[in-house]
Amino acid sequence: MARSPVVEVAAALIAGGAGLPIPEELALITAGWFIARGEPAWPMCLGAIAAVLAGDLVMYVAGRSARLGLVRRLVGERHLLRLEAACDRYGAKLLLVARFVPGLRAALLVAAGAGRVPLARFVACDGAAALGGAALWISIGRALGPRLAEARALIASTRGALLGPAL
Numbered sequence: 001m002a003r004s005p006v007v008e009v010a011a012a013l014i015a016g017g018a019g020l021p022i023p024e025e026l027a028l029i030t031a032g033w034f035i036a037r038g039e040p041a042w043p044m045c046l047g048a049i050a051a052v053l054a055g056d057l058v059m060y061v062a063g064r065s066a067r068l069g070l071v072r073r074l075v076g077e078r079h080l081l082r083l084e085a086a087c088d089r090y091g092a093k094l095l096l097v098a099r100f101v102p103g104l105r106a107a108l109l110v111a112a113g114a115g116r117v118p119l120a121r122f123v124a125c126d127g128a129a130a131l132g133g134a135a136l137w138i139s140i141g142r143a144l145g146p147r148l149a150e151a152r153a154l155i156a157s158t159r160g161a162l163l164g165p166a167l
């Protein structure tokens with residue numbers, strides 16, 4: 001059975017959005033790389049954006065449904081209360097900024113659910129931010145896709161330079 005790059009990217013995005021350690025940015029850059037290699041752009045972009053939103057919704061629902069359970073233990077009562085207060089105070093602006101801060105994004109999505117941010121407001125704010133973020137990372141992947149060999153060579157040549165001072 002042939003594997004679909006759209007399904008592979010979408011699965012990685014949903015899994016990452018649900019909490020697995022798969023960076024959203026990497027999956028979106030991969031989507032752009034697939035486009036650079038000839039995959040049709042519209043299905044890839046629509047699938048990626050839908051998957052980003054689905055993953056975000058998983059985190060929002062986790063916060064909303066597990067308000068006093070596992071989420072509070074994992075994030076910590078004090079941090080969750082601060083995030084909920086920030087959601088109340090800054091709302092849409094905070095959701096837009098958090099999209100571009102990987103560690104903050106997941107915690108804020110959970111806090112938005114736990115803080116009872118209305119679903120329509122959450123989807124509107126998160127959707128706008130996800131659209132912008134996905135477009136950025138997919139564009140980077142598409143632009144750099146044809147230069148993958150050059151990027152690998154650059155990384156290989158700088159690896160020693162980066163590790164040397166660390167040792």
